[in-house]
Amino acid sequence: MLFSQLNAQKTNNDVLFVVGGEPVYTSEFLRVYNKNLDLVQDESQKDVDEYLKLFTNYKLKLKEARALGFDKKPAYLRELKNYKKQLAKNFLTDTKVTNALIEEAYERISYDIKASHILIKVSENASPQDTLVAYNNIVSLRNRALQEGFENVRTSVHNGKSIYGEDLGYFSGFKMVYKFESMAFNTPVGEISKPFRTQFGYHIINVIEKRKSRGECTVAHIMVVDKKEDTIANNAEIRINEIYKKLNQGEVFEALAKQFSDDRSSASKGGQMAPFSSGQISSKIFEDTAFSLKNNGDVSQPIKSKFGWHIIKLIDKKPIASFKDMKSELENKVKRDSRSKLIDDALHDKLKVKYSVKPNPEALAYFTSILNDDYYKRTWRLPNNFDNDKPLVKIGNKQITYKAFGDALVRNQKGIRNKEPFVNLVSNAYNNFLNTSLVNYQEDNLENENTEFAYIVNEYRDGLLLFDLMETTIWNSAKNDTLGIQNYYKTNKDNYIWPERVDAIVASSANQNVLKKVSKLLAKNKELSEIKETVNTNGDVNVIFTTGEMEANHQALPNHFKFEKGISKIYKHNDAFIVVKVKEVLPKKQKTLKEAKGLVTSDYQVFKEDNWLKTLRAKYKVEINKEALAKVKQKIKNQ
CATH class of the missing domain: 3.10.50.40 (Chitinase A; domain 3)
Structure with a gap:
Protein backbone atom coordinates (compact mmCIF):
# COMPACT_ATOMS: atom_id res chain seq x y z
CA MET A 1 0.00 0.00 0.00
CA LEU A 2 2.83 2.39 0.90
CA PHE A 3 4.59 1.91 -2.45
CA SER A 4 1.38 2.36 -4.47
CA GLN A 5 0.64 5.63 -2.65
CA LEU A 6 4.15 6.97 -3.24
CA ASN A 7 4.21 5.86 -6.88
CA ALA A 8 0.94 7.63 -7.51
CA GLN A 9 2.69 10.87 -6.62
CA LYS A 10 5.40 10.40 -9.25
CA THR A 11 4.20 8.84 -12.50
CA ASN A 12 6.46 6.63 -14.66
CA ASN A 13 9.01 6.41 -11.83
CA ASP A 14 8.62 3.58 -9.33
CA VAL A 15 9.73 3.83 -5.73
CA LEU A 16 12.58 1.32 -5.43
CA PHE A 17 12.89 1.47 -1.65
CA VAL A 18 11.97 3.60 1.35
CA VAL A 19 14.43 4.69 4.08
CA GLY A 20 12.80 5.88 7.27
CA GLY A 21 9.69 6.90 5.34
CA GLU A 22 11.58 8.70 2.52
CA PRO A 23 11.21 7.26 -1.00
CA VAL A 24 14.13 6.55 -3.33
CA TYR A 25 13.10 6.22 -6.97
CA THR A 26 14.25 3.73 -9.60
CA SER A 27 15.40 6.58 -11.88
CA GLU A 28 18.01 7.71 -9.34
CA PHE A 29 19.26 4.17 -8.71
CA LEU A 30 19.58 3.42 -12.44
CA ARG A 31 21.37 6.69 -13.13
CA VAL A 32 23.92 6.13 -10.35
CA TYR A 33 24.34 2.42 -11.16
CA ASN A 34 24.99 3.04 -14.86
CA LYS A 35 27.27 5.98 -14.17
CA ASN A 36 29.49 3.97 -11.82
CA LEU A 37 29.34 0.63 -13.65
CA ASP A 38 32.63 1.11 -15.51
CA LEU A 39 34.39 2.51 -12.43
CA VAL A 40 33.88 -0.37 -10.00
CA GLN A 41 36.74 -2.86 -9.77
CA ASP A 42 34.93 -5.35 -7.56
CA GLU A 43 32.82 -7.52 -9.88
CA SER A 44 30.36 -8.20 -7.05
CA GLN A 45 29.34 -4.54 -7.11
CA LYS A 46 28.06 -4.97 -10.67
CA ASP A 47 25.49 -7.40 -9.27
CA VAL A 48 22.28 -5.41 -8.78
CA ASP A 49 21.51 -6.91 -5.36
CA GLU A 50 25.03 -6.17 -4.10
CA TYR A 51 24.95 -2.65 -5.49
CA LEU A 52 21.54 -2.11 -3.91
CA LYS A 53 23.06 -2.93 -0.50
CA LEU A 54 25.73 -0.29 -1.05
CA PHE A 55 23.14 2.22 -2.22
CA THR A 56 20.82 1.63 0.76
CA ASN A 57 23.81 2.04 3.09
CA TYR A 58 24.56 5.31 1.32
CA LYS A 59 21.00 6.54 1.83
CA LEU A 60 21.00 5.43 5.47
CA LYS A 61 24.09 7.53 6.13
CA LEU A 62 22.54 10.56 4.41
CA LYS A 63 19.38 10.14 6.50
CA GLU A 64 21.50 10.16 9.65
CA ALA A 65 23.57 13.15 8.50
CA ARG A 66 20.45 15.26 8.04
CA ALA A 67 18.96 14.02 11.32
CA LEU A 68 22.12 15.21 13.09
CA GLY A 69 21.95 18.62 11.37
CA PHE A 70 25.10 18.31 9.26
CA ASP A 71 23.25 20.00 6.37
CA LYS A 72 22.74 23.13 8.49
CA LYS A 73 26.40 23.71 9.38
CA PRO A 74 27.78 27.07 8.10
CA ALA A 75 30.99 25.44 6.78
CA TYR A 76 28.96 22.91 4.80
CA LEU A 77 26.65 25.55 3.34
CA ARG A 78 29.62 27.76 2.44
CA GLU A 79 31.51 24.97 0.68
CA LEU A 80 28.39 23.88 -1.23
CA LYS A 81 27.78 27.45 -2.38
CA ASN A 82 31.37 27.80 -3.60
CA TYR A 83 31.16 24.47 -5.44
CA LYS A 84 27.91 25.43 -7.18
CA LYS A 85 29.46 28.68 -8.30
CA GLN A 86 32.54 26.90 -9.65
CA LEU A 87 30.51 24.16 -11.35
CA ALA A 88 28.18 26.70 -12.95
CA LYS A 89 31.10 28.03 -15.00
CA ASN A 90 30.99 24.83 -17.05
CA PHE A 91 27.34 25.43 -17.87
CA LEU A 92 27.42 29.20 -18.37
CA THR A 93 28.93 29.38 -21.81
CA ASP A 94 28.10 29.96 -25.47
CA THR A 95 28.57 26.61 -27.20
CA LYS A 96 28.88 27.96 -30.73
CA VAL A 97 31.65 30.41 -29.92
CA THR A 98 33.36 27.89 -27.64
CA ASN A 99 33.46 25.25 -30.39
CA ALA A 100 34.90 27.74 -32.88
CA LEU A 101 37.66 28.65 -30.44
CA ILE A 102 38.39 24.96 -29.73
CA GLU A 103 38.78 24.28 -33.46
CA GLU A 104 41.04 27.31 -33.82
CA ALA A 105 43.09 26.16 -30.82
CA TYR A 106 43.58 22.69 -32.33
CA GLU A 107 44.80 24.24 -35.57
CA ARG A 108 47.31 26.34 -33.64
CA ILE A 109 48.68 23.59 -31.39
CA SER A 110 49.26 21.60 -34.57
CA TYR A 111 52.06 24.04 -35.43
CA SER A 213 54.12 20.30 -34.12
CA ARG A 214 56.64 17.79 -32.74
CA GLY A 215 53.67 15.58 -31.88
CA GLU A 216 53.84 12.74 -29.41
CA CYS A 217 56.88 10.83 -28.20
CA THR A 218 57.14 7.42 -26.54
CA VAL A 219 60.38 6.57 -24.76
CA ALA A 220 61.84 4.15 -22.27
CA HIS A 221 64.27 5.34 -19.64
CA ILE A 222 66.55 4.10 -16.93
CA MET A 223 66.47 6.42 -13.93
CA VAL A 224 68.90 6.45 -11.03
CA VAL A 225 68.18 8.72 -8.08
CA ASP A 226 70.54 9.98 -5.41
CA LYS A 227 70.44 7.80 -2.31
CA LYS A 228 71.02 8.91 1.25
CA GLU A 229 73.80 6.36 1.59
CA ASP A 230 76.19 7.77 -1.05
CA THR A 231 78.35 4.63 -1.27
CA ILE A 232 80.06 3.35 -4.39
CA ALA A 233 77.12 1.00 -4.93
CA ASN A 234 74.58 3.82 -4.53
CA ASN A 235 76.25 6.93 -6.03
CA ALA A 236 73.80 7.97 -8.76
CA GLU A 237 76.27 9.46 -11.25
CA ILE A 238 78.70 6.56 -10.98
CA ARG A 239 75.86 4.05 -11.26
CA ILE A 240 74.25 5.66 -14.36
CA ASN A 241 77.61 5.77 -16.14
CA GLU A 242 78.23 2.15 -15.29
CA ILE A 243 74.85 1.26 -16.79
CA TYR A 244 75.62 3.37 -19.87
CA LYS A 245 78.89 1.48 -20.36
CA LYS A 246 77.01 -1.80 -20.14
CA LEU A 247 74.70 -0.56 -22.90
CA ASN A 248 77.70 0.27 -25.07
CA GLN A 249 79.03 -3.18 -24.34
CA GLY A 250 75.93 -4.56 -26.06
CA GLU A 251 73.67 -5.36 -23.11
CA VAL A 252 69.90 -5.00 -23.62
CA PHE A 253 68.35 -1.68 -22.55
CA GLU A 254 65.12 -3.26 -21.29
CA ALA A 255 67.00 -5.81 -19.19
CA LEU A 256 69.10 -3.09 -17.55
CA ALA A 257 65.95 -1.04 -16.86
CA LYS A 258 64.31 -4.00 -15.15
CA GLN A 259 67.39 -4.56 -12.99
CA PHE A 260 68.47 -1.06 -12.06
CA SER A 261 65.91 1.67 -12.83
CA ASP A 262 64.62 3.48 -9.74
CA ASP A 263 61.41 4.43 -11.57
CA ARG A 264 59.37 1.51 -10.27
CA SER A 265 56.35 2.45 -12.40
CA SER A 266 58.27 1.80 -15.63
CA ALA A 267 61.11 -0.56 -14.59
CA SER A 268 59.02 -3.74 -14.87
CA LYS A 269 58.06 -2.67 -18.42
CA GLY A 270 61.67 -2.33 -19.51
CA GLY A 271 61.61 1.39 -18.69
CA GLN A 272 58.80 2.29 -21.11
CA MET A 273 56.80 5.41 -20.19
CA ALA A 274 53.36 6.59 -21.29
CA PRO A 275 53.41 8.71 -24.49
CA PHE A 276 53.81 12.48 -23.99
CA SER A 277 53.81 15.68 -26.05
CA SER A 278 55.52 19.05 -25.60
CA GLY A 279 54.80 20.57 -22.20
CA GLN A 280 53.59 17.36 -20.51
CA ILE A 281 56.92 16.40 -18.96
CA SER A 282 57.93 18.64 -16.06
CA SER A 283 61.58 18.54 -17.10
CA LYS A 284 62.71 20.54 -20.13
CA ILE A 285 66.02 18.71 -20.48
CA PHE A 286 64.25 15.32 -20.43
CA GLU A 287 61.67 16.44 -23.03
CA ASP A 288 64.20 18.09 -25.34
CA THR A 289 66.51 15.08 -25.16
CA ALA A 290 63.64 12.70 -25.93
CA PHE A 291 62.46 14.69 -28.95
CA SER A 292 66.04 15.12 -30.19
CA LEU A 293 66.44 11.36 -30.68
CA LYS A 294 65.86 10.74 -34.38
CA ASN A 295 65.38 7.02 -34.96
CA ASN A 296 63.43 4.41 -33.03
CA GLY A 297 65.93 2.59 -30.82
CA ASP A 298 68.33 5.55 -30.48
CA VAL A 299 69.68 5.97 -26.94
CA SER A 300 70.80 9.21 -25.28
CA GLN A 301 73.90 9.75 -23.18
CA PRO A 302 73.21 10.07 -19.43
CA ILE A 303 71.46 13.36 -18.55
CA LYS A 304 70.55 14.84 -15.20
CA SER A 305 67.08 16.26 -14.42
CA LYS A 306 65.63 17.47 -11.14
CA PHE A 307 64.42 13.89 -10.56
CA GLY A 308 67.75 12.12 -11.02
CA TRP A 309 69.95 10.70 -13.78
CA HIS A 310 68.41 9.25 -16.95
CA ILE A 311 69.32 7.31 -20.06
CA ILE A 312 66.53 7.67 -22.65
CA LYS A 313 65.66 5.31 -25.50
CA LEU A 314 63.28 6.39 -28.28
CA ILE A 315 60.48 3.88 -28.84
CA ASP A 316 58.28 5.85 -31.24
CA LYS A 317 57.27 9.30 -32.43
CA LYS A 318 53.88 10.12 -33.91
CA PRO A 319 52.00 13.26 -34.94
CA ILE A 320 49.70 15.26 -32.68
CA ALA A 321 46.52 13.46 -31.51
CA SER A 322 43.26 13.79 -33.41
CA PHE A 323 40.86 16.66 -32.77
CA LYS A 324 38.30 14.22 -31.36
CA ASP A 325 40.77 12.89 -28.79
CA MET A 326 41.92 16.36 -27.74
CA LYS A 327 38.61 18.23 -27.77
CA SER A 328 37.83 17.92 -24.06
CA GLU A 329 41.34 19.00 -23.00
CA LEU A 330 41.26 21.95 -25.41
CA GLU A 331 37.87 23.07 -24.14
CA ASN A 332 39.23 23.30 -20.59
CA LYS A 333 42.24 25.29 -21.80
CA VAL A 334 40.10 27.67 -23.86
CA LYS A 335 37.89 28.43 -20.86
CA ARG A 336 40.91 29.22 -18.69
CA ASP A 337 42.65 31.30 -21.33
CA SER A 338 42.29 35.02 -22.14
CA ARG A 339 40.26 34.02 -25.23
CA SER A 340 37.47 33.13 -22.78
CA LYS A 341 36.40 36.81 -22.93
CA LEU A 342 34.99 36.10 -26.39
CA ILE A 343 32.93 33.30 -24.88
CA ASP A 344 31.79 35.57 -22.04
CA ASP A 345 30.69 38.30 -24.44
CA ALA A 346 28.66 35.81 -26.49
CA LEU A 347 27.05 34.43 -23.31
CA HIS A 348 26.05 37.89 -22.08
CA ASP A 349 24.41 38.68 -25.42
CA LYS A 350 22.50 35.38 -25.32
CA LEU A 351 21.30 35.95 -21.73
CA LYS A 352 20.04 39.43 -22.58
CA VAL A 353 17.78 37.86 -25.18
CA LYS A 354 16.82 34.87 -22.99
CA TYR A 355 15.74 37.03 -20.05
CA SER A 356 14.23 39.85 -22.18
CA VAL A 357 16.57 42.56 -20.91
CA LYS A 358 15.76 46.00 -22.27
CA PRO A 359 18.14 48.99 -22.46
CA ASN A 360 17.56 52.00 -20.20
CA PRO A 361 19.33 55.05 -21.70
CA GLU A 362 17.36 57.38 -19.43
CA ALA A 363 18.87 55.73 -16.34
CA LEU A 364 22.42 55.93 -17.72
CA ALA A 365 21.93 59.63 -18.52
CA TYR A 366 20.76 60.20 -14.96
CA PHE A 367 23.77 58.44 -13.39
CA THR A 368 26.11 60.38 -15.67
CA SER A 369 24.50 63.64 -14.51
CA ILE A 370 25.07 62.97 -10.80
CA LEU A 371 28.82 62.26 -11.09
CA ASN A 372 31.31 65.05 -10.31
CA ASP A 373 35.05 65.50 -9.81
CA ASP A 374 34.82 63.84 -6.38
CA TYR A 375 34.65 60.57 -8.31
CA TYR A 376 38.28 60.98 -9.44
CA LYS A 377 39.23 61.71 -5.82
CA ARG A 378 37.40 58.54 -4.73
CA THR A 379 35.21 60.54 -2.31
CA TRP A 380 31.99 60.62 -4.35
CA ARG A 381 28.72 59.61 -2.67
CA LEU A 382 25.16 59.14 -3.91
CA PRO A 383 23.11 62.39 -3.59
CA ASN A 384 20.70 62.80 -0.67
CA ASN A 385 17.66 62.82 -2.95
CA PHE A 386 18.73 59.62 -4.73
CA ASP A 387 15.74 57.35 -5.53
CA ASN A 388 16.85 53.94 -4.23
CA ASP A 389 13.76 52.03 -5.31
CA LYS A 390 13.42 53.25 -8.88
CA PRO A 391 13.45 50.32 -11.36
CA LEU A 392 16.67 50.06 -13.37
CA VAL A 393 16.50 46.77 -15.27
CA LYS A 394 14.50 43.56 -15.07
CA ILE A 395 16.20 40.18 -15.60
CA GLY A 396 13.66 37.39 -15.93
CA ASN A 397 11.40 37.83 -12.89
CA LYS A 398 13.98 39.76 -10.85
CA GLN A 399 13.69 43.55 -10.65
CA ILE A 400 16.97 45.41 -10.08
CA THR A 401 16.73 48.94 -8.68
CA TYR A 402 18.79 52.11 -8.94
CA LYS A 403 20.29 51.38 -5.51
CA ALA A 404 22.11 48.23 -6.67
CA PHE A 405 23.87 50.03 -9.54
CA GLY A 406 24.41 53.18 -7.44
CA ASP A 407 26.24 51.11 -4.81
CA ALA A 408 28.30 49.51 -7.59
CA LEU A 409 29.32 52.96 -8.86
CA VAL A 410 30.43 53.96 -5.37
CA ARG A 411 32.58 50.81 -5.11
CA ASN A 412 34.04 51.25 -8.61
CA GLN A 413 35.60 54.63 -7.89
CA LYS A 414 38.27 52.86 -5.82
CA GLY A 415 39.66 51.42 -9.04
CA ILE A 416 39.76 54.70 -11.00
CA ARG A 417 43.25 55.37 -12.39
CA ASN A 418 42.76 58.01 -15.07
CA LYS A 419 40.26 60.73 -15.79
CA GLU A 420 37.89 59.76 -18.54
CA PRO A 421 34.50 61.21 -19.50
CA PHE A 422 31.70 60.43 -17.06
CA VAL A 423 29.57 59.00 -19.85
CA ASN A 424 32.29 56.39 -20.53
CA LEU A 425 32.69 55.60 -16.84
CA VAL A 426 28.96 55.01 -16.41
CA SER A 427 28.62 53.01 -19.62
CA ASN A 428 31.51 50.68 -18.77
CA ALA A 429 30.40 50.28 -15.16
CA TYR A 430 26.82 49.49 -16.21
CA ASN A 431 27.92 46.88 -18.79
CA ASN A 432 30.02 45.11 -16.16
CA PHE A 433 27.21 45.38 -13.60
CA LEU A 434 24.59 44.05 -16.03
CA ASN A 435 26.79 41.17 -17.23
CA THR A 436 27.52 40.10 -13.66
CA SER A 437 23.83 40.34 -12.76
CA LEU A 438 22.86 38.23 -15.77
CA VAL A 439 25.32 35.47 -14.87
CA ASN A 440 24.32 35.55 -11.19
CA TYR A 441 20.65 35.26 -12.12
CA GLN A 442 21.29 32.23 -14.32
CA GLU A 443 23.48 30.67 -11.62
CA ASP A 444 20.68 31.09 -9.08
CA ASN A 445 18.19 29.40 -11.43
CA LEU A 446 20.47 26.81 -13.00
CA GLU A 447 19.23 23.89 -10.90
CA ASN A 448 15.72 24.55 -12.23
CA GLU A 449 16.84 25.19 -15.81
CA ASN A 450 19.42 22.40 -16.31
CA THR A 451 18.78 18.78 -15.27
CA GLU A 452 22.42 17.69 -15.58
CA PHE A 453 23.59 20.57 -13.38
CA ALA A 454 20.93 19.67 -10.81
CA TYR A 455 22.11 16.02 -10.75
CA ILE A 456 25.77 16.95 -10.27
CA VAL A 457 25.01 19.47 -7.52
CA ASN A 458 22.86 16.93 -5.71
CA GLU A 459 25.63 14.32 -5.88
CA TYR A 460 28.13 16.80 -4.46
CA ARG A 461 25.65 17.94 -1.81
CA ASP A 462 25.18 14.35 -0.64
CA GLY A 463 28.87 13.50 -0.97
CA LEU A 464 29.86 16.48 1.16
CA LEU A 465 27.35 15.50 3.82
CA LEU A 466 28.59 11.93 3.77
CA PHE A 467 32.23 12.97 4.12
CA ASP A 468 31.47 15.22 7.12
CA LEU A 469 29.40 12.49 8.76
CA MET A 470 32.01 9.75 8.24
CA GLU A 471 34.87 11.97 9.37
CA THR A 472 33.06 12.87 12.59
CA THR A 473 31.33 9.58 13.38
CA ILE A 474 33.82 6.97 12.17
CA TRP A 475 37.22 8.14 10.92
CA ASN A 476 38.24 10.63 13.63
CA SER A 477 36.44 8.64 16.27
CA ALA A 478 38.25 5.42 15.37
CA LYS A 479 41.61 7.16 14.97
CA ASN A 480 41.39 8.65 18.46
CA ASP A 481 39.98 5.52 20.12
CA THR A 482 43.29 4.26 21.54
CA LEU A 483 41.74 1.53 23.69
CA GLY A 484 39.49 0.32 20.85
CA ILE A 485 42.47 0.08 18.47
CA GLN A 486 44.50 -1.86 21.05
CA ASN A 487 41.67 -4.35 21.62
CA TYR A 488 41.08 -4.77 17.89
CA TYR A 489 44.80 -5.42 17.35
CA LYS A 490 44.87 -8.05 20.10
CA THR A 491 41.83 -9.82 18.64
CA ASN A 492 43.21 -9.79 15.06
CA LYS A 493 46.98 -10.08 15.57
CA ASP A 494 47.30 -12.81 12.94
CA ASN A 495 46.48 -10.26 10.23
CA TYR A 496 49.58 -8.16 10.98
CA ILE A 497 52.72 -10.17 10.23
CA TRP A 498 56.07 -9.16 8.74
CA PRO A 499 56.81 -11.47 5.76
CA GLU A 500 60.12 -13.29 5.57
CA ARG A 501 62.96 -11.07 4.23
CA VAL A 502 66.67 -11.23 3.53
CA ASP A 503 69.47 -8.76 4.12
CA ALA A 504 71.36 -9.40 0.89
CA ILE A 505 73.82 -8.33 -1.79
CA VAL A 506 72.71 -9.05 -5.36
CA ALA A 507 75.39 -9.04 -8.05
CA SER A 508 74.17 -8.72 -11.64
CA SER A 509 76.08 -9.28 -14.87
CA ALA A 510 75.45 -10.20 -18.49
CA ASN A 511 78.46 -12.55 -18.27
CA GLN A 512 78.02 -15.76 -16.32
CA ASN A 513 81.77 -16.30 -15.99
CA VAL A 514 82.18 -12.89 -14.37
CA LEU A 515 79.59 -13.88 -11.76
CA LYS A 516 81.47 -17.07 -10.97
CA LYS A 517 84.46 -14.93 -10.05
CA VAL A 518 82.24 -12.49 -8.08
CA SER A 519 80.64 -15.41 -6.22
CA LYS A 520 84.07 -16.58 -4.99
CA LEU A 521 85.04 -13.06 -3.92
CA LEU A 522 81.73 -12.60 -2.04
CA ALA A 523 82.37 -15.91 -0.27
CA LYS A 524 85.70 -14.46 0.90
CA ASN A 525 83.84 -11.42 2.32
CA LYS A 526 85.67 -9.01 0.01
CA GLU A 527 84.46 -5.38 0.00
CA LEU A 528 82.24 -4.44 -2.93
CA SER A 529 84.67 -1.73 -4.02
CA GLU A 530 87.47 -4.30 -4.19
CA ILE A 531 85.31 -6.74 -6.18
CA LYS A 532 84.39 -4.01 -8.68
CA GLU A 533 88.05 -3.08 -9.14
CA THR A 534 88.83 -6.72 -9.80
CA VAL A 535 86.13 -7.52 -12.39
CA ASN A 536 85.37 -4.12 -13.95
CA THR A 537 88.53 -3.90 -16.05
CA ASN A 538 89.57 -1.88 -19.11
CA GLY A 539 86.87 0.68 -18.43
CA ASP A 540 84.10 -1.95 -18.81
CA VAL A 541 81.28 -2.36 -16.27
CA ASN A 542 80.87 -6.11 -15.84
CA VAL A 543 78.97 -6.20 -12.55
CA ILE A 544 76.50 -3.96 -10.66
CA PHE A 545 75.47 -4.55 -7.05
CA THR A 546 72.11 -4.02 -5.34
CA THR A 547 72.06 -4.15 -1.52
CA GLY A 548 69.57 -3.98 1.34
CA GLU A 549 66.61 -5.79 2.93
CA MET A 550 64.41 -7.49 0.33
CA GLU A 551 61.11 -9.36 0.34
CA ALA A 552 60.47 -12.29 -2.00
CA ASN A 553 58.89 -10.04 -4.66
CA HIS A 554 61.83 -7.62 -4.86
CA GLN A 555 62.77 -6.80 -8.48
CA ALA A 556 66.40 -7.85 -7.96
CA LEU A 557 65.47 -11.39 -6.83
CA PRO A 558 64.35 -14.23 -9.11
CA ASN A 559 60.96 -15.88 -8.66
CA HIS A 560 60.84 -18.54 -5.93
CA PHE A 561 64.26 -17.53 -4.61
CA LYS A 562 65.08 -19.71 -1.60
CA PHE A 563 65.88 -17.68 1.51
CA GLU A 564 69.07 -19.29 2.87
CA LYS A 565 72.10 -17.65 4.46
CA GLY A 566 75.21 -17.79 2.26
CA ILE A 567 76.05 -17.56 -1.43
CA SER A 568 73.34 -18.67 -3.86
CA LYS A 569 73.75 -20.44 -7.15
CA ILE A 570 73.85 -18.31 -10.31
CA TYR A 571 70.37 -17.50 -11.65
CA LYS A 572 69.16 -16.28 -15.05
CA HIS A 573 66.97 -13.28 -14.21
CA ASN A 574 65.68 -10.25 -16.14
CA ASP A 575 67.70 -11.20 -19.23
CA ALA A 576 70.92 -11.26 -17.20
CA PHE A 577 72.69 -13.43 -14.59
CA ILE A 578 72.65 -12.81 -10.84
CA VAL A 579 74.19 -14.25 -7.73
CA VAL A 580 72.94 -13.44 -4.22
CA LYS A 581 74.83 -13.26 -0.96
CA VAL A 582 72.32 -13.59 1.85
CA LYS A 583 73.88 -12.02 4.93
CA GLU A 584 70.89 -12.73 7.14
CA VAL A 585 67.43 -14.27 6.83
CA LEU A 586 64.89 -12.17 8.67
CA PRO A 587 62.10 -14.58 9.64
CA LYS A 588 58.38 -13.94 9.51
CA LYS A 589 57.37 -12.25 12.75
CA GLN A 590 54.53 -10.49 14.47
CA LYS A 591 54.28 -6.77 13.82
CA THR A 592 54.02 -4.62 16.91
CA LEU A 593 51.02 -2.33 17.21
CA LYS A 594 53.31 0.60 16.49
CA GLU A 595 54.57 -1.01 13.29
CA ALA A 596 51.04 -1.93 12.11
CA LYS A 597 49.28 1.17 13.44
CA GLY A 598 48.16 2.57 10.06
CA LEU A 599 46.68 -0.71 8.82
CA VAL A 600 45.10 -1.56 12.18
CA THR A 601 43.46 1.86 12.36
CA SER A 602 42.07 1.46 8.83
CA ASP A 603 40.69 -2.01 9.60
CA TYR A 604 39.22 -0.78 12.88
CA GLN A 605 37.40 2.00 11.02
CA VAL A 606 35.80 -0.60 8.72
CA PHE A 607 34.83 -2.68 11.76
CA LYS A 608 33.23 0.34 13.46
CA GLU A 609 31.40 1.34 10.29
CA ASP A 610 29.88 -2.14 9.88
CA ASN A 611 28.53 -2.06 13.44
CA TRP A 612 27.28 1.52 13.02
CA LEU A 613 25.35 0.57 9.87
CA LYS A 614 23.55 -2.14 11.83
CA THR A 615 22.33 0.49 14.30
CA LEU A 616 21.20 2.74 11.42
CA ARG A 617 19.18 -0.10 9.88
CA ALA A 618 17.47 -0.56 13.24
CA LYS A 619 16.84 3.17 13.54
CA TYR A 620 15.59 3.79 9.98
CA LYS A 621 13.50 1.01 8.51
CA VAL A 622 14.48 0.05 4.92
CA GLU A 623 11.66 -1.38 2.78
CA ILE A 624 12.48 -2.72 -0.70
CA ASN A 625 9.82 -2.66 -3.44
CA LYS A 626 10.42 -6.13 -4.91
CA GLU A 627 8.23 -5.47 -7.93
CA ALA A 628 10.18 -2.30 -8.80
CA LEU A 629 13.48 -4.13 -8.19
CA ALA A 630 12.48 -6.85 -10.66
CA LYS A 631 11.79 -4.16 -13.29
CA VAL A 632 15.18 -2.58 -12.61
CA LYS A 633 16.97 -5.92 -13.06
CA GLN A 634 15.14 -6.55 -16.33
CA LYS A 635 15.98 -3.07 -17.60
CA ILE A 636 19.68 -3.52 -16.76
CA LYS A 637 19.67 -6.95 -18.40
CA ASN A 638 18.24 -5.46 -21.62
CA GLN A 639 20.80 -2.61 -21.77
Missing part, protein backbone atom coordinates in the same frame (compact mmCIF):
# COMPACT_ATOMS: atom_id res chain seq x y z
CA ASP A 112 55.04 25.69 -33.78
CA ILE A 113 55.87 29.31 -34.60
CA LYS A 114 59.43 30.61 -34.41
CA ALA A 115 59.38 34.36 -33.85
CA SER A 116 60.96 37.38 -32.22
CA HIS A 117 59.28 40.58 -31.08
CA ILE A 118 59.79 44.13 -29.95
CA LEU A 119 57.68 45.48 -27.08
CA ILE A 120 57.24 49.10 -26.04
CA LYS A 121 55.99 48.84 -22.48
CA VAL A 122 52.94 50.92 -21.58
CA SER A 123 50.44 50.36 -18.80
CA GLU A 124 46.87 49.35 -19.59
CA ASN A 125 45.76 52.40 -17.60
CA ALA A 126 48.24 54.80 -19.19
CA SER A 127 47.06 58.29 -20.09
CA PRO A 128 46.03 58.99 -23.71
CA GLN A 129 49.23 61.04 -24.13
CA ASP A 130 51.54 58.21 -22.94
CA THR A 131 49.60 55.69 -25.03
CA LEU A 132 50.02 57.81 -28.16
CA VAL A 133 53.77 58.19 -27.54
CA ALA A 134 54.17 54.41 -27.18
CA TYR A 135 52.14 53.78 -30.32
CA ASN A 136 54.17 56.27 -32.38
CA ASN A 137 57.40 54.68 -31.10
CA ILE A 138 56.37 51.16 -32.15
CA VAL A 139 55.29 52.43 -35.58
CA SER A 140 58.68 54.12 -35.95
CA LEU A 141 60.51 50.92 -34.96
CA ARG A 142 58.47 48.89 -37.46
CA ASN A 143 59.42 51.29 -40.24
CA ARG A 144 63.07 50.98 -39.23
CA ALA A 145 62.80 47.17 -39.12
CA LEU A 146 61.40 47.11 -42.65
CA GLN A 147 64.41 49.12 -43.84
CA GLU A 148 67.27 47.86 -41.62
CA GLY A 149 66.15 44.31 -40.85
CA PHE A 150 64.16 43.19 -37.81
CA GLU A 151 67.01 41.48 -35.96
CA ASN A 152 69.30 44.50 -36.29
CA VAL A 153 66.66 46.80 -34.81
CA ARG A 154 65.57 44.28 -32.15
CA THR A 155 69.06 43.82 -30.70
CA SER A 156 69.91 47.53 -30.87
CA VAL A 157 66.80 48.87 -29.06
CA HIS A 158 66.46 46.30 -26.27
CA ASN A 159 67.13 47.83 -22.84
CA GLY A 160 65.19 45.40 -20.62
CA LYS A 161 63.23 48.24 -19.03
CA SER A 162 60.98 50.22 -21.35
CA ILE A 163 61.80 48.38 -24.57
CA TYR A 164 62.18 44.62 -24.97
CA GLY A 165 63.59 42.97 -28.08
CA GLU A 166 63.39 39.23 -27.52
CA ASP A 167 64.03 36.04 -29.49
CA LEU A 168 61.07 33.88 -28.48
CA GLY A 169 62.22 30.63 -30.09
CA TYR A 170 59.42 28.20 -30.97
CA PHE A 171 55.98 28.39 -29.37
CA SER A 172 52.54 27.00 -30.07
CA GLY A 173 48.94 27.63 -29.07
CA PHE A 174 48.31 28.60 -25.42
CA LYS A 175 51.96 29.57 -24.83
CA MET A 176 51.32 33.33 -25.23
CA VAL A 177 48.43 35.65 -24.36
CA TYR A 178 45.66 35.19 -26.91
CA LYS A 179 46.11 38.54 -28.68
CA PHE A 180 49.82 37.89 -29.14
CA GLU A 181 49.22 34.30 -30.24
CA SER A 182 46.61 35.39 -32.81
CA MET A 183 48.87 38.03 -34.33
CA ALA A 184 51.76 35.54 -34.53
CA PHE A 185 49.67 32.89 -36.28
CA ASN A 186 47.98 35.42 -38.59
CA THR A 187 51.24 37.03 -39.74
CA PRO A 188 52.82 35.29 -42.79
CA VAL A 189 56.27 33.74 -42.37
CA GLY A 190 59.01 36.26 -43.20
CA GLU A 191 56.83 39.29 -42.48
CA ILE A 192 56.54 41.79 -39.63
CA SER A 193 53.13 42.21 -38.00
CA LYS A 194 51.25 45.46 -37.75
CA PRO A 195 51.57 47.14 -34.32
CA PHE A 196 49.13 45.74 -31.76
CA ARG A 197 48.49 46.14 -28.06
CA THR A 198 48.30 43.65 -25.17
CA GLN A 199 48.19 44.28 -21.43
CA PHE A 200 51.99 44.66 -21.56
CA GLY A 201 52.14 47.40 -24.18
CA TYR A 202 52.61 47.71 -27.97
CA HIS A 203 54.28 44.91 -29.94
CA ILE A 204 55.49 44.02 -33.37
CA ILE A 205 56.30 40.40 -34.24
CA ASN A 206 58.73 39.02 -36.79
CA VAL A 207 57.56 35.53 -37.82
CA ILE A 208 60.67 33.56 -38.81
CA GLU A 209 59.36 30.03 -39.32
CA LYS A 210 56.24 27.90 -38.98
CA ARG A 211 56.58 24.13 -38.61
CA LYS A 212 54.34 21.19 -37.83
